[in-house]
Amino acid sequence: MRTHHCNELRSANIGETVTLIGWVNSARDHGGVIFTDLRDREGFTQCVFRPEENSDAAKLSHQLRDEDVIQVTGKVSARLEGTVNAKIATGEIEIVATELVIVNKADVLPFQLDKELSNEDLRMKYRYLDIRRARMTRNLRTRHRVTKATRDFLDEQGFCEIETPILSKSTPEGARDFLVPSRLQAGHFYALPQAPQQYKQLLMVGGIEKYFQIAKCFRDEDLRADRQPEFTQIDLEASFVDQEDIIGLVEGLLGRVFKEARDAEIPASFDRITWKEAMNVYGSDKPDRRFEMKLTDLGEVFANSSFKVFSGALASGGVVKAINAKGFSGITTGQVEALTQTAIQAGAKGLAYIQVRGETVDTWRSPITKFLSPEEIEAMKSALQVEPGDLVLFGAGPWEQVCEILGRVRLAVAAMQNLLEGNEELNFLWVTEFPLLAWDEESGRHVAVHHPFTRPIKEDEPKLLAGELSTDLRAQAYDVVLNGHELGGGSIRIHEGALQTAMFKALGISEEQAAEEFGHILDAFRFGAPPHGGLALGLDRLVMLICGEDSIREVIAFPKNNKGSDLMSQSPAEVDPKQLRDLRIQTVKKPGTPTAPAGA
Amino acid sequence: MRTHHCNELRSANIGETVTLIGWVNSARDHGGVIFTDLRDREGFTQCVFRPEENSDAAKLSHQLRDEDVIQVTGKVSARLEGTVNAKIATGEIEIVATELVIVNKADVLPFQLDKELSNEDLRMKYRYLDIRRARMTRNLRTRHRVTKATRDFLDEQGFCEIETPILSKSTPEGARDFLVPSRLQAGHFYALPQAPQQYKQLLMVGGIEKYFQIAKCFRDEDLRADRQPEFTQIDLEASFVDQEDIIGLVEGLLGRVFKEARDAEIPASFDRITWKEAMNVYGSDKPDRRFEMKLTDLGEVFANSSFKVFSGALASGGVVKAINAKGFSGITTGQVEALTQTAIQAGAKGLAYIQVRGETVDTWRSPITKFLSPEEIEAMKSALQVEPGDLVLFGAGPWEQVCEILGRVRLAVAAMQNLLEGNEELNFLWVTEFPLLAWDEESGRHVAVHHPFTRPIKEDEPKLLAGELSTDLRAQAYDVVLNGHELGGGSIRIHEGALQTAMFKALGISEEQAAEEFGHILDAFRFGAPPHGGLALGLDRLVMLICGEDSIREVIAFPKNNKGSDLMSQSPAEVDPKQLRDLRIQTVKKPGTPTAPAGA
The missing domain is CATH 2.40.50.140 (Nucleic acid-binding proteins)
Incomplete structure (x- = not known):
């Protein structure tokens, strides 16, 4: 034609x-x-x-x-x-x-294609027209290039793409599952997979050695922020490998992807930082290192301070830390209020700050300087390299909480200062040695930070086996970060029954419960499971960053809105009562209150 | 390591x-x-x-x-x-x-890896061990080669792989849907897609021009024979193309796939046959042409026969047809009985046959020769080129039914005669001009043979627009067949509102119903839809044939059994009552009888 x-x-x-x-x-x-x-x-x-x-x-x-x-x-x-x-x-x-x-012939379109449209509902209702816009067409074609480059690279490396089931099994650990009622087995349900984690480990037991899949995953979460109920990950797993092998592989993969999809050269290997260091210095497990503003420890400065907020925090085993927002002493009252809200949302009681307007303390604006001694002020200035024009922001309390609070404040300040405007840098980073266990206050037990199959580092293995549990145990778990976004993460797995049993025990999972929920995995470990490990990259976010977009919805052909709806096809929708009768389920208006038997 | x-x-x-x-x-x-x-x-x-x-x-x-x-x-x-x-x-x-x-260390395995195992349940329970067997590993790697070759070829041809949603909308036309209850919108359901049909057409409206996807599809059917509730198809669609373009593209694709995954050269273009001819000559819309045994029309021979089964069928507008199974006069009584059952299951009342043991009729064995005149017998012998040692099998009745009966009998005879033993031929074929409409006795209306978006051939377009409906209307629909297996099929689509409306009308779908169920497609056709068409290939079956396997379960890593169960992970399974409460659904033991409110 x-x-x-x-x-x-x-x-x-x-x-x-x-x-x-x-x-x-x-x-x-x-x-x-x-x-x-x-x-x-x-x-x-x-x-x-x-x-x-x-x-x-x-x-x-x-x-x-x-x-x-x-x-x-x-x-x-x-x-x-x-x-x-x-x-x-x-x-x-x-x-x-x-x-x-x-x-x-075409009718008049509901919107013009050559103008940006802020009404996202309208764009989504007519997504097939929205896709005609050059930007959306380009994004979808870039997504194709990313998956093609991924498959080419992994194929060349000997990886075999294997499809794992979508009609899968509900797993109690992790996020909420989407369920699919079985008609052939009434009262039973499939679950849509949150990740192919168990299947890929079983493929390793099956001797596949190098597996990957560009896999659809599902989580039935409340859709705050930029989440989708279904999302895609580049999922990979290999046998007879250690952390170095996986890191090297993923660096090569990302190099290929950025070259082919964005024509960008990225470093052949990325910097690495431990989780502890990342938290300590950037207040984040996915630090954005395109700007400085590092967290500085002021424990020595305020150990004996008469300002009890600081000295009290230190006395009870906590920390005092601060960041220096260079040149931001002119912050407005509204901005201070916004930062304080950011800190409070992260768990702080408030946010102490100093607007360093001039050389001497009398020119400063701060709610706390009056409590500090001249020596403390001098020591602090020195530690933070404070100059006139700077803004200092403080956190005091338990280490991890203070790190998180200041980490979020740091990002909020950078946004207010437009520190990244026009910045085209691609700053890649590995964060390693994540904690193995976290303490869950609510259930009063340890939970897995990554997942229950994650291997501790060699040095901490005996402690896990001996049941010497703490959140200090470190895992062979690693995340790859780009410009403050987590691109993906993974771990080296446990492949021995004894270590896996110890891990379940650490998580308060009884033997019966483990046998019921993970029986086939534990069985598999008895029959010659190879050492193995892997990683998953979030494809939607990766493509979003490559396209320079702010939302993953811009790189998904038919996304859902924050109520989980596809406004174009009007899904989810009510269904024919006969379909529910076939499945032997019915809807309930309120928990415990049945509707009239469907269509009876 | x-x-x-x-x-x-x-x-x-x-x-x-x-x-x-x-x-x-x-x-x-x-x-x-x-x-x-x-x-x-x-x-x-x-x-x-x-x-x-x-x-x-x-x-x-x-x-x-x-x-x-x-x-x-x-x-x-x-x-x-x-x-x-x-x-x-x-x-x-x-x-x-x-x-x-x-x-x-490994425990003793539940079965030996170097022996074929007939207990499929045991294989499935320990699928991770089954996969270690050379045959399964080879099959999964071949599957990877097939998808890789597909992606390479289609990428080179300018096709863009685009993911369409798994959380999709229930469509009333077609097979039974799997449903997924929505938690955020209680009482509403997603459906898993039976195919990305509507999405790919909307991508064409969106100007993507060349789309493909290796797509997971779902059908909640009773799992007779070799079916899976989830299966994979190579799905493609293009704009500004006609049937020739799609046929040429798919021939190139299959050539590449067979070359790379099986090192086999296949013809650059395949033979074509219309649906009518395929039914008439082979009694099948997916003829296996690796052997002859064609259906021969005997209408002229028996028009005035005193054997009323034949002449009566002809008089009422039907046909008399026969096949000649060369050299099979020695068929056993048990085999005759089995063929008769095959014919009866296909709708016959019985199966007339002649065992042609010698030159003269008195040496023959047959329940019907006594009713036939010597002239009829001579004419039949001539039409079927009957020789001593042959077996002739008859069908009489309505055309399509007789074709189907003899088509199935033909395949059963070929199996009994081992006609294909050691046959390595790859016999590809296009079947074209499928009927647009079929008559559904049960609902007393026409139904779409392919789907409601299929375009009639140019010549029959005015008839559809004028509402002159019959099962003689032909579609621009085509199947690609390999050795008697349907590899896939597709059609050129309707892209204009007026023709689509006529099609819905032909199918007895009211305007309101069409607007409710297909509103976004009809909307899309108003805004400049390009001419387009496509095809989908069943990946599981394609890989099965390439691997020389008899079941698609041999080329799927983690298949379900015929109850829809994964015996390894024990899915589907009962779930925590809290999960159902969150979804505001409950199970009912019998239709209309609620269980106790889940966990209340």
């Missing part, structure tokens, strides 16, 4: 007769002659309908409206001098049409 | 010190010295533990049992003359071990 795409023709083609097909991007009447920009997936070509070439076609061209689908045959001609359009690849030529077929 | 894989070392490596890791495939004691075949994903290498090299390792080697994971370091050595094993790639050498690490 075409001889060329709309981005192909150049001066060298002048004189050729060609056929193009696509959408009318615009139709303009210049002195009774219609000019259109014809658009297809690849670009634009100007077509002109002159009565002297074909009077019927010229007449018909007056009916053209935006987004009509048309087929144009004509001769490639040079544009008149002064009408060359350098903005498009075919700007030197135009098609002088000899034939015009209107393939499909 | 290794320097080489277990298939790599050759005589050229003799003298090198290497490290291998893998599973003990067997351990044998020869005069106090242990020999093992060490196995990894790639192959086998013999290792020998001589006390003179390392007495500790030699001692430890006596503990080795099948499927232990071990790491062996040693020197590559020539095998003694007479002990070279030509069956394995590394058969010229062995590793004389200097170190042995038992990485993970």
